[in-house]
Amino acid sequence: MNRNLKQFRQNLRKKWQYCRSMGSFLAFRVGSEGRLAIAQLQRVYPHDRRRVSLDAFNKTRLELMEESQLSWSYLVLVVGSCIIASLGLLANSAAVIIGAMLIAPLMLPIRGAAFGILEADRELIRASLWALAVGSILSILIAAGLASVSGVAQFGSEVWGRTQPTLLDLGIAVTAGALAGVAKVEPKLSSTVAGTAIAVALMPPVCTVGLWLAQGNMELTWGALLLYLTNLFGITLACMAAFVLMGYSPLYQAQRPLSITLLFTALLVVPLGGSTVQLLRQNQLEASVKTALVDGTITFQRLRLIDMSTNWVVTPPEVSLAVYADEPVSVKQVQLLEEFLAQNLRQPFKLKFFVSQVEQVTSDPPDAEDPAEGEWQGAD
Numbered sequence: 001m002n003r004n005l006k007q008f009r010q011n012l013r014k015k016w017q018y019c020r021s022m023g024s025f026l027a028f029r030v031g032s033e034g035r036l037a038i039a040q041l042q043r044v045y046p047h048d049r050r051r052v053s054l055d056a057f058n059k060t061r062l063e064l065m066e067e068s069q070l071s072w073s074y075l076v077l078v079v080g081s082c083i084i085a086s087l088g089l090l091a092n093s094a095a096v097i098i099g100a101m102l103i104a105p106l107m108l109p110i111r112g113a114a115f116g117i118l119e120a121d122r123e124l125i126r127a128s129l130w131a132l133a134v135g136s137i138l139s140i141l142i143a144a145g146l147a148s149v150s151g152v153a154q155f156g157s158e159v160w161g162r163t164q165p166t167l168l169d170l171g172i173a174v175t176a177g178a179l180a181g182v183a184k185v186e187p188k189l190s191s192t193v194a195g196t197a198i199a200v201a202l203m204p205p206v207c208t209v210g211l212w213l214a215q216g217n218m219e220l221t222w223g224a225l226l227l228y229l230t231n232l233f234g235i236t237l238a239c240m241a242a243f244v245l246m247g248y249s250p251l252y253q254a255q256r257p258l259s260i261t262l263l264f265t266a267l268l269v270v271p272l273g274g275s276t277v278q279l280l281r282q283n284q285l286e287a288s289v290k291t292a293l294v295d296g297t298i299t300f301q302r303l304r305l306i307d308m309s310t311n312w313v314v315t316p317p318e319v320s321l322a323v324y325a326d327e328p329v330s331v332k333q334v335q336l337l338e339e340f341l342a343q344n345l346r347q348p349f350k351l352k353f354f355v356s357q358v359e360q361v362t363s364d365p366p367d368a369e370d371p372a373e374g375e376w377q378g379a380d
Contacts, residue, residue: 051247052185060185060248061115061124068112068128074135077105082139085207086146092156097204104203106135110232111180114239117257118249136206136228143210155211160313162208163223165230166276170268173234180235181242202231226271233265285345286310289319292344299333302326306356316348325355 052060081104088096109128116124208224240261244254290308294300307322323329334351342348 057248061119061121064112064115064184065124065127067108068124068131070127070131070134074105074108074131075138077103078135078138079142081105081203082142082207083146085203086143086211089143089155089159089204089207089211090147090150090152092158094158097158097201100203101201106132106202106206107180107235109135110177110202110235111184111239114177114181114236115243115248117236117261118240118243118254120257139203139206140210140213143207144214145210147211147214158204159208159211162205162227163212163220164275164279165223165227165272166279167269167272168276169227170230170234170265170272173231174238177235177238178242181239182246185243185246185248202228202235205231226268230268230272233261233268237261237265282310282312285317285347286319288345289341289349292341293321293337296344297337297340299329299337303329314350316350318350318352320352320354322354323356325357328357329353329355 081100085097085100085104088094088100109131112124113128113132115121116128205224205228209221209228212218212221212224237258240249240254240258243249244251244258286308289310290305294305302325304324305321306324307320309320311318311320334353338349338351341351
């Protein structure tokens with residue numbers, strides 16, 4: 001029995017040595033083939049190595065470092081664009097807000113941060129984030145101060161429109177960020193920077209944060225802040241991808257920073273997706289309200305609908321209707337219409353009518369006692 005046990009141990013030891021040698025061989029083969037595959041991929045895909053010259057790389061890096069510095073010129077542009085944007089938001093003027101977008105410098109440090117993250121350039125990252133943080137906080141404080149001094153109690157559509165970002169805003173930010181990154185390294189596309197600044201609109205969301213903070217409305221403040229973060233991460237991610245595609249950073253080096261930035265951007269998809277679903281639902285409900293009123297009520301057979309808008313912030317939602325009418329709309333009619341909507345759509349609505357009286361005038365003489373009435377009375 002001892003002899004059989006000894007022989008069993010010897011056989012087991014031989015098998016173990018064989019397996020260990022085969023494992024080492026397989027590991028060597030797999031490792032060798034893996035290294036060969038990586039080498040082949042690097043030869044097949046030239047974007048896995050930096051394709052621009054060292055001089056072009058250093059030039060771009062120095063330009064981005066200069067643009068990302070917290071300088072007096074940067075602060076002047078931040079303060080000026082913030083004041084213009086805040087006053088434009090308070091005045092509900094789209095033209096003024098567009099003017100503020102053109103001179104706002106917040107995109108410059110974001111572009112520098114994207115390049116610095118790709119290259120693990122701590123100096124560039126530190127300078128860019130410092131300039132971006134100071135510019136953003138300063139803009140919020142200025143906007144809040146202007147809102148407090150102005151005494152405006154009700155904000156217009158330009159402010160409300162920046163409190164509920166959706167996935168569409170993320171798509172705009174990514175597209176605009178890619179254009180901004182390519183425009184930096186391609187002189188032929190430098191003229192697109194102004195249009196990109198208008199499309200992504202960094203300064204108005206920051207000012208909107210300050211406006212709502214001045215009123216103490218934290219829910220709408222968060223909505224405006226979410227729009228700003230959406231633009232921030234969307235631009236950063238797209239600029240990084242643009243720099244990689246243009247050959248300023250090898251793909252194998254950019255994989256980790258791109259993945260981390262993509263992860264942070266993906267976290268925004270949850271609230272943005274919820275806002276998108278809510279927006280689609282509101283659009284469907286508004287279309288249902290319009291169809292129910294125009295096609296399903298006798299009252300609207302005597303009215304002509306000109307414009308319709310819905311305030312979804314209040315409860316129940318308030319529907320404003322601008323109509324033309326031959327005769328006034330009574331309170332009883334409005335109550336019946338609200339009951340009709342609640343019964344058919346299973347959701348209460350508050351209706352507010354803006355009625356414009358319409359008087360029909362023709363060239364035919366009226367049927368009056370005086371047949372000469374309506375004739376032209378000219379001077380003798």
